[in-house]
Every structure is written in C-alpha cells, then in structure tokens.
Amino acid sequence: MRTSVLLALVPAVQGLRIIHSNDDGWAELYTRSFHDVLVAAGHDVVLSAPAENKSGTGSSDAEPSIRTTACQYNSCPAGSNSPIGVNATNPRLNWVNSFPVTSMRYGIDTIAPQFWNGEPPELAVAGPNVGSNLYLQVPFSGTIGSSVFASKERKVPAIAFSGVSSGTLPWNTSPVPQRSLVYAQLAGKIVDAVIKGGAPYLPEDVFLNVNFPKVEGQCTDASKFKFVLSRINLGWFSAPDVQTCGSTRLPIDLSVVNSSGCYVSISVGDANDKTTAPAEKQAVVLAKLKSLLTCLP
Ligand SMILES: *[C@@H]1O[C@H](CO)[C@@H](O)[C@H](O)[C@H]1NC(C)=O
Numbered sequence: 001m002r003t004s005v006l007l008a009l010v011p012a013v014q015g016l017r018i019i020h021s022n023d024d025g026w027a028e029l030y031t032r033s034f035h036d037v038l039v040a041a042g043h044d045v046v047l048s049a050p051a052e053n054k055s056g057t058g059s060s061d062a063e064p065s066i067r068t069t070a071c072q073y074n075s076c077p078a079g080s081n082s083p084i085g086v087n088a089t090n091p092r093l094n095w096v097n098s099f100p101v102t103s104m105r106y107g108i109d110t111i112a113p114q115f116w117n118g119e120p121p122e123l124a125v126a127g128p129n130v131g132s133n134l135y136l137q138v139p140f141s142g143t144i145g146s147s148v149f150a151s152k153e154r155k156v157p158a159i160a161f162s163g164v165s166s167g168t169l170p171w172n173t174s175p176v177p178q179r180s181l182v183y184a185q186l187a188g189k190i191v192d193a194v195i196k197g198g199a200p201y202l203p204e205d206v207f208l209n210v211n212f213p214k215v216e217g218q219c220t221d222a223s224k225f226k227f228v229l230s231r232i233n234l235g236w237f238s239a240p241d242v243q244t245c246g247s248t249r250l251p252i253d254l255s256v257v258n259s260s261g262c263y264v265s266i267s268v269g270d271a272n273d274k275t276t277a278p279a280e281k282q283a284v285v286l287a288k289l290k291s292l293l294t295c296l297p
Pocket residue numbers: 053054055056168
C-alpha cells in the first residue's frame with residue numbers, strides 16, 4: 001500500500017534543468033502555456049526570452065541594450081533602465097532586451113546557472129512559435145535560431161516548437177484559448193518522449209524542428225494528434241534519409257502539417273546549416289521516438 005502510494009508520487013519522467021526561449025517575446029501566451037506544462041511535469045525551467053516580439057531575426061545576436069520603455073503587452077514597466085529584467089514574484093521568468101539568440105545565450109550563460117548551482121541546462125526548448133516554421137521559413141526564424149545556438153554553440157540538446165494556428169496574445173489572457181493549451185500539451189508530450197529515450201537526449205549538433213498543424217475541426221484535442229518524422233528542405237539531390245515508413249525519403253515538413261488528420265512534423269535539423277541532418281542522426285532520433293512516431297497514410 002505505502003509503496004504504491006510513493007510510486008504514484010514519482011513523476012512519470014525525471015525532472016530536468018530546462019532553458020526556455022522564444023522569438024515572439026517573453027510574455028507571449030503560447031510560451032507561457034508551455035512553461036506551465038513543463039513546471040507541472042516536474043522540470044526546473046528557466047524562461048529567458050526577448051523583451052518584445054523579435055520574430056524573423058534568425059541567428060542575430062547582439063549585447064542587450066538598456067531598456068527604457070515598457071516590455072511587450074506592458075509586461076514590464078517603463079523605466080527599468082536595465083538590459084535584462086525579471087518577474088519580481090517569479091524570478092524564473094526573465095526578459096532580455098535583444099534578439100532570441102541573445103536571450104538563449106544569456107539564459108544559458110548568465111541567468112539560469114544562478115538557479116542551478118552553476119550547472120548547465122540538460123535541455124533547451126523554444127516556443128511554441130506563433131505561426132509555422134516550415135521549409136523556407138526555417139533560416140529566418142528566431143525560434144530556430146535560438147535552438148541552433150543552444151545545440152551548436154553550447155552543446156545542449158534543443159527543440160524548436162511552432163504552431164500553424166496564429167494570433168498573438170498576452171500572457172495573462174483569460175480564458176486561455178484551446179490552441180495555446182493544445183500546443184503546450186503536445187510540446188510537453190514530445191519533451192517527455194525525448195527524455196524517455198535517455199541521455200544523450202539528441203545527437204550532437206542537431207536540433208528538432210517541430211511544427212503543429214492548425215487547432216481546428218477534428219484537431220482540437222491533444223490526444224488526436226499524430227507525429228511523423230520529416231525533413232526541412234526538399235530532398236531531390238540529397239543522400240537517402242533514414243529508412244522508415246517503407247521509404248528512404250522522408251516527407252517534407254510542409255506536406256506533413258498540410259495532410260488532413262492532425263499530423264505533427266518532427267524534423268531532425270543540422271545545427272551547422274539549418275537543413276536536414278544526415279540519415280545516421282535521423283536514425284538515432286527515430287529509435288528514441290519510435291513509440292511516438294507514425295507514418296502518413
Ligand atoms: C512580430 O514581428 C514580426 C516580424 O517583424 C511581424 O511580422 C509580426 O507582425 C509581429 N507581431 C506582432 C504581434 O507585433
């Protein structure tokens with residue numbers, strides 16, 4: 001009796017040190033819904049994201065400048081006169097007055113180690129971005145840029161999340177719309193699966209680029225979504241992909257989220273150039289996520 005009670009209290013997945021960033025701004029609702037899911041799952045999460053919308057700034061990185069105006073949605077007061085800032089009642093929520101990559105860099109190097117006795121993060125996540133980051137959008141995305149930075153420059157396994165349903169909303173929107181909750185739950189499910197695959201959570205110098213389809217019609221409940229291994233760029237002239245679903249050519253991410261049936265694309269990205277990682281690295285991810293992944297019809 002006592003043993004089963006104790007076991008029931010153990011979280012399903014081991015809690016990790018997770019650094020969380022985005023490009024839509026630290027006070028964007030999709031990001032905060034995901035933050036809540038990670039905290040509820042027992043992770044030690046530190047958010048470090050731009051003070052305002054910095055969408056489309058790719059891998060730009062510049063020392064944060066002194067902020068005098070209020071942050072996005074009035075989420076920090078005017079006159080802070082500081083390059084970085086924190087939510088006074090929840091110091092795990094931080095803003096950096098610069099680009100997405102800079103906020104990830106400050107988060108990993110400066111902000112989060114204070115909470116973790118100087119230890120580095122075990123996982124980096126970004127988003128969910130408001131709007132897709134598919135195919136030709138990938139090089140320009142700050143969500144991708146910040147994940148690539150974590151993977152390539154700090155060797156922290158990194159996952160970029162984006163949702164096709166768009167429409168930006170402040171962090172304190174009530175009630176929280178279904179799309180924000182569903183994307184947060186789906187992202188949490190993928191984080192769980194990656195962690196269950198064991199350390200090292202991802203091969204070196206890769207990032208996962210995850211895109212959720214629209215939350216509408218049949219696809220309004222997280223349990224309805226399916227997950228498909230995909231590629232970022234067209235594969236016409238590329239070496240074969242990992243063999244799966246009866247093929248050595250993975251579907252492009254765009255066609256996965258565009259298929260009817262609530263399909264989430266998961267691409268294994270190469271952090272050196274933001275294209276699709278080679279087959280041997282895809283194979284490692286395929287093996288780790290086997291129980292989560294399905295094939296397109
Ligand atoms: C955020 O920035 C991008 C790129 O500049 C822009 O397209 C988008 O409309 C902005 N979003 C908001 C809510 O201001």
